[in-house]
Amino acid sequence: MIEHSPSVEARICIIGDSMIQCEGSWTISNLAALDHVLHTFHWPVVSELVWDTMKITAMDTGGAVLLHRTLTKLRNEGRRVSVQGLRPDFGELLQMVSSNWSRIDAVKASKSRALSQFEQWVSQKVRQTVTAMAFVGECTVEVFRAITNPSLIRWRAMFHSLELDGFLALPITGLLAFLMGVVIAYQGAEQLQRFGANIFVVDLVGISFLREIGPLIVAILVAGRSGSAYAAEFGTMKVTEEFDAIRTLGLSPIQLLVLPRVCGLVIAVPLLTVYADVLGVFGGALVAFNRLDLSLTEFLSRFEEWVALRHFLIGIGKAPFFAMIIAVVGCYQGFQIRGNVDDVGLRTTISVVQSIFLVIVFDAMCSIVFSWWNI
Numbered sequence: 001m002i003e004h005s006p007s008v009e010a011r012i013c014i015i016g017d018s019m020i021q022c023e024g025s026w027t028i029s030n031l032a033a034l035d036h037v038l039h040t041f042h043w044p045v046v047s048e049l050v051w052d053t054m055k056i057t058a059m060d061t062g063g064a065v066l067l068h069r070t071l072t073k074l075r076n077e078g079r080r081v082s083v084q085g086l087r088p089d090f091g092e093l094l095q096m097v098s099s100n101w102s103r104i105d106a107v108k109a110s111k112s113r114a115l116s117q118f119e120q121w122v123s124q125k126v127r128q129t130v131t132a133m134a135f136v137g138e139c140t141v142e143v144f145r146a147i148t149n150p151s152l153i154r155w156r157a158m159f160h161s162l163e164l165d166g167f168l169a170l171p172i173t174g175l176l177a178f179l180m181g182v183v184i185a186y187q188g189a190e191q192l193q194r195f196g197a198n199i200f201v202v203d204l205v206g207i208s209f210l211r212e213i214g215p216l217i218v219a220i221l222v223a224g225r226s227g228s229a230y231a232a233e234f235g236t237m238k239v240t241e242e243f244d245a246i247r248t249l250g251l252s253p254i255q256l257l258v259l260p261r262v263c264g265l266v267i268a269v270p271l272l273t274v275y276a277d278v279l280g281v282f283g284g285a286l287v288a289f290n291r292l293d294l295s296l297t298e299f300l301s302r303f304e305e306w307v308a309l310r311h312f313l314i315g316i317g318k319a320p321f322f323a324m325i326i327a328v329v330g331c332y333q334g335f336q337i338r339g340n341v342d343d344v345g346l347r348t349t350i351s352v353v354q355s356i357f358l359v360i361v362f363d364a365m366c367s368i369v370f371s372w373w374n375i
Helices: 028-040 061-076 088-099 101-148 155-165 167-195 198-239 242-248 253-292 296-306 309-335 341-372
Strands: 002-004 010-015 019-026 048-059 080-084
Touching: 010 028, 019 028, 019 061, 028 061, 048 061, 048 088, 061 080, 061 088, 088 101, 101 253, 101 309, 155 167, 155 198, 155 253, 167 198, 167 253, 198 242, 198 253, 198 296, 198 309, 198 341, 242 253, 253 296, 253 309, 309 341
Parallel strands: 019 048, 048 080
Antiparallel strands: 002 010, 010 019
């Protein structure tokens, strides 16, 4: 007699040449051990097997599923399998599992498909991350090469990018910054008037705008205006195979197209941030004058005394990093288009969403670090 015993509660053994004896409790608590034993069990090399289940003392749905699956597997291998000695209530449970086996298989297949889809999604995201990091690495190499050898920079293209992304963005940036300054000052005035703390509207507008709101407004505007343009422009070039022509000529598309835009945006965004800071604070000063009877002289005096220079420097310091994120993401998404015109719109949208998301994440990380450093 060959015996396999996963636990003292349930076991399966071979008696003679063709009889399989099942004993103990075939319940969920013993299911894992039983399943392992059945997967590694050495079945007798005979065409007919008899399962003696008389000594099974307990069985639940899990045990019935395991028993039915094993019997089905043996029958599919061409063996004749019969079951004897099974208690009537256990037999009814096994019959119920057998009649619903197709539905159980469907659920298992659905779970398998869901797992496969999840694995494919993870694999896709890993590949995209590796590709993105490789693109960032190439851009970084080109930037350092340009720093050590400025002749590699296409100055005319860079100044053209500076004009499109900086100078032409002045009207919309100034208007939005001015309105945001008005809104912040107006909402702050509503609360500060209740406590007779009108003068603190200067701190509210100055610190919040110079440190956070000004750079973020500019970054979001540039992401929607310039980052999307980069993705659409490069995507169209990819569809028309202009990148292939550039590579055929022995030129680097990153050095030729990406580098001037990155450099132009790194210069433009800090300048736009200063411009937005001035107009935003000016909008706040107008509201303070109209709502709180705070003269421009008092506003500027308080601003100079209580709004530290470090707030302005922090905001300006983040602007070049915002610019690099926007430029690299926009260019990267344009490079990812694969010859499909419909993909241009999709990648353009993705470039805007990813740019804004990464800018806000970077800004949040900076806020946490500055808080640790008490800056």
